[in-house]
Amino acid sequence: xxDKTMSLEDFASAIEPGATVGIGGWGSRRKPMALxxxxxxxxxxxLTVVSLGGPDVGLLCAAGKVRRLVYGFVSLDSIALDxxxxxxxxxxxxxxxxxxxxMFVAGLRAAAQRLSxxxxxxxxxxxxxxxxxxxxxxxxPYDDEEYVAMPALRMDVALIHLNRADAAGNGQYLGPDPxxxxxxxxxxxxxxxxxxxxxxxxxxxxDAPVQSLLVSRMHVTGVVETPRGAHFTSCVPDYDRDEAFQxxxxxxxxxxxxxxxxxxxxxxxxEADYRAAVAGFHxxxxxxxxxxxxxxxxxxxxxxxxxxxxxxxxRG
Amino acid sequence: MxxxxxxxxxxxxxDTWRDxxxxxxxxxxxxxxxxxxxxRLTHSPDLVLSDGEAFLMSELPPLGQTAAAGGVIExxxxxxRVFDVLQTGRRQSMMGASQLDRYGNQNISAIGxxxxxxxxxxxxxxxxxxxxxxxxxxxxxxxSTRVFVESVDVVSGVGNDRARTxxxxxxxxxxLGVVVTDLAVLxxxxxxxxxxxxxxxxxxxxxxxxxxxxxxxxxxxxxxxAPTAEELRLIxxxxxxxxxxxxEVPG
Numbered sequence: 001x002x003d004k005t006m007s008l009e010d011f012a013s014a015i016e017p018g019a020t021v022g023i024g025g026w027g028s029r030r031k032p033m034a035l036x037x038x039x040x041x042x043x044x045x046x047l048t049v050v051s052l053g054g055p056d057v058g059l060l061c062a063a064g065k066v067r068r069l070v071y072g073f074v075s076l077d078s079i080a081l082d083x084x085x086x087x088x089x090x091x092x093x094x095x096x097x098x099x100x101x102x103m104f105v106a107g108l109r110a111a112a113q114r115l116s117x118x119x120x121x122x123x124x125x126x127x128x129x130x131x132x133x134x135x136x137x138x139x140x141p142y143d144d145e146e147y148v149a150m151p152a153l154r155m156d157v158a159l160i161h162l163n164r165a166d167a168a169g170n171g172q173y174l175g176p177d178p179x180x181x182x183x184x185x186x187x188x189x190x191x192x193x194x195x196x197x198x199x200x201x202x203x204x205x206x207d208a209p210v211q212s213l214l215v216s217r218m219h220v221t222g223v224v225e226t227p228r229g230a231h232f233t234s235c236v237p238d239y240d241r242d243e244a245f246q247x248x249x250x251x252x253x254x255x256x257x258x259x260x261x262x263x264x265x266x267x268x269x270x271e272a273d274y275r276a277a278v279a280g281f282h283x284x285x286x287x288x289x290x291x292x293x294x295x296x297x298x299x300x301x302x303x304x305x306x307x308x309x310x311x312x313x314x315r316g
Numbered sequence: 317m318x319x320x321x322x323x324x325x326x327x328x329x330x331d332t333w334r335d336x337x338x339x340x341x342x343x344x345x346x347x348x349x350x351x352x353x354x355x356r357l358t359h360s361p362d363l364v365l366s367d368g369e370a371f372l373m374s375e376l377p378p379l380g381q382t383a384a385a386g387g388v389i390e391x392x393x394x395x396x397r398v399f400d401v402l403q404t405g406r407r408q409s410m411m412g413a414s415q416l417d418r419y420g421n422q423n424i425s426a427i428g429x430x431x432x433x434x435x436x437x438x439x440x441x442x443x444x445x446x447x448x449x450x451x452x453x454x455x456x457x458x459x460s461t462r463v464f465v466e467s468v469d470v471v472s473g474v475g476n477d478r479a480r481t482x483x484x485x486x487x488x489x490x491x492l493g494v495v496v497t498d499l500a501v502l503x504x505x506x507x508x509x510x511x512x513x514x515x516x517x518x519x520x521x522x523x524x525x526x527x528x529x530x531x532x533x534x535x536x537x538x539x540x541x542a543p544t545a546e547e548l549r550l551i552x553x554x555x556x557x558x559x560x561x562x563x564e565v566p567g
Contacts, residue, residue: 026395073439080438092432098425102399102445121403122445125474125482125490131430137483145485176370177394 001168001201006222008271011192012038014222015157018067020048022108022153022188024160024181025233028054028077028241030173032161032194034229034271036060041270050153052104052180054233055249058084059267061094062253068095070153072104076246083253097132099123099150107153108180111187119147158188161230162214163238164204165195169220172204172212175236185219194224196238228275245278247288319543321498322347322565324516325457326551327543328496330354332410332453338362340372340393340407342446346556346564347496348410348455349379353555354547370394379556402442402449405489409446410453410496415468418509418530420492422447422454422473430470443472448479451491457564459497461529464510476508498565500524501540505533512537 015021025031036056046067051057053074060066062084074085088094099107102122110118119138122128129135129148138149160181163174171193173181185191193215204213232249234241252262266277329351333341341352341363353376356363367373367383372391383389393401401407414437415423424443428434446452452473456463471478479490494513495502503513511533512524521534543551551561 071439073441075438081436086436089426089433089436098430098439100440100444101442102402105396105399120445121448121485121489122442124444124448124486125471125478126440126444126447127425127430127471128440128444131470140485143484145488146483147485176392179395 001166001217003167004169004217004220004223005167005198006224008034008038008224008226011035011222011224012042012044014190014192015039015042015044017044018046019044019156020050020154022155022158022184023049023051023053023056024158024179024184025054025056025230026052026177026179027073027075028233028246029177030161030175030179030181030230030235031056031233032159032192032229033231033233034226035159035161035192035194035224037267037271037274039065040267050155052101053082053085055082055246058082058249058253061085061088062259066094068097070097070099072099072101076250078241078243079246079250083250087253098128099132100126100128103128103148103150104153105180105183106150108183108187110150110152111154112183115152117149117151120150121147123148123150153187155184155188156190158184158191159194160184160191160215161194161226161235163196163235164199165193165215165223166201166204166217167198167223168201169193169215169217169223170201170204170213171195171215171220172208173214174208174212174238178214182214182219185215190221191215191219192222192224193220194226194229196227196229196235198223198225226271231278242278244286244288245281248281248286251288317542317545317548319548320562320565321516321518321567322561323543323548323551324540325496325498325565326350326354326555326561327547328501328540329410329455330358330547332493332496333360333363333408336360336363336408336451338364338406339450340364340366340401342366342407342409342411344409344411345455345457346380346560347457350551350556350561351410353379354550357550357554358547366393379558379560399445402445405450407446407449408451408453408493410455411443411446411473413454413456413463413473413495415465416454416456416463416495416510417465417468417475418532419475419477420454420473420495420504420508420510421468421471421475421478423468423470425470425472427469433469440470440472444474447474447490447492448482448486449489451493453493454495456495456497459499459524459527461527464528464530466530476504480508499527500537502532509533511535514538514540516540517542
């Protein structure tokens with residue numbers, strides 16, 4: 001088996017301007033944040049980002065790297081909306097394609113199957129069809145029903161983060177939810193997999209069931225070992241979301257001066273610098289919020305993900 | 317027996333799952349989540365509940381917490397299977413609404429022009445798929461003319477008029493139940509329009525009409541039922557001992 005391990009810098013230099021980039025995980029859960037931070041350190045721009053979005057989308061929007069955003073939602077889970085996403089929408093800074101979450105998943109499945117579309121009931125009668133005038137319907141050849149023909153969300157590159165992988169790109173999740181990372185891997189021409197730890201192939205199923213092997217090396221181009229590489233999103237069971245740091249991020253995002261300070265503190269160096277700065281934030285007793293009170297999103301207002309879904313549910 | 321407005325809302329929410337059978341109860345917000353649990357403990361023992369994470373629970377963790385805080389897991393429900401389940405129709409939702417119109421069109425996506433919203437909300441999320449796949453009810457903790465509007469800015473959840481003109485596939489499984497608010501329970505008449513089914517104890521029909529941004533038929537409106545002594549005991553001791561409900565509906 002070929003050794004596909006690479007550095008964050010190797011990964012970042014492999015992403016072309018104008019690429020369509022799918023980002024795995026969900027909201028503020030197991031996002032490939034170290035890969036996103038590596039992209040922030042390049043001059044790559046004009047990206048189309050396809051994501052069930054969280055701070056991955058927020059950071060790329062804030063850095064001016066996104067031309068078009070294709071999403072089912074953009075949420076920080078415990079905070080209802082990513083402030084950078086909200087600002088991008090309210091200022092008209094990015095083109096958007098907003099889909100029902102089930103439609104989005106149908107688009108991933110279509111792309112993974114190399115189909116041009118898949119039929120779905122979701123979207124019929126709603127303004128999703130108004131907001132995406134390119135959407136077409138398809139008539140059933142068997143009865144009088146007509147469905148939304150959800151187009152394939154095909155990508156140039158997929159970025160995913162898993163708990164473990166081997167050097168050849170066999171990837172493993174150890175938490176309760178695979179999200180859709182296997183579909184992203186199959187829906188893209190190239191997939192870059194970051195993981196908490198690269199282990200020998202034989203170790204993958206030593207303490208975990210074979211069902212945890214989510215992604216096969218067939219669909220993986222490069223493997224990057226990035227401990228804490230999903231920070232500040234959750235990567236259960238390795239670590240939970242860093243709520244204090246996420247509050248710091250969201251608070252800073254609401255104010256240009258505070259955001260510049262956040263960038264200076266956390267996003268100016270390499271990944272090692274980032275980890276050191278985060279450790280410093282916690283050593284200084286950081287509780288988050290960038291000094292802005294009441295920065296936590298209102299919970300339970302709408303059909304939110306886990307923050308709102310814990311009392312209620314995570315999604316529509 | 318004394319009871320609060322929040323407790324009336326919880327029992328009204330619970331009643332939406334009466335006769336739902338063995339389906340997944342999807343509840344967004346504190347009052348709907350408490351209502352689903354109360355339904356499960358009283359009239360609908362077969363109701364299926366999730367911890368809000370990736371598990372279905374035969375015994376639940378405390379309200380607002382996940383399986384990590386306790387309970388008994390009975391099945392695995394990662395996100396990918398949620399979409400599978402909802403397309404089977406074995407699910408019934410009670411969702412929030414930032415805007416609702418007289419036909420039950422719901423908006424949680426954005427306020428203003430969707431191309432450049434004056435206020436970005438959470439997005440359509442699962443509302444389009446929910447409403448054309450299974451029964452959907454709404455919970456509005458702040459009944460006001462800001463929520464109940466002449467026309468919504470983005471149709472996220474599909475209303476009765478849109479379902480009727482949306483073709484056979486849109487109509488086939490579309491079913492709006494009721495709207496529970498902090499003032500009343502609204503349902504839909506034969507014309508597909510909202511009307512007042514009942515006002516909560518201490519609320520008048522006129523009050524509800526004044527807080528609604530379109531004409532609302534109050535003919536035949538009754539009074540929302542009071543919680544029974546057993547329901548009050550369950551709400552206070554089992555379902556929501558921390559009284560999270562009173563944060564959503566004060567007073």
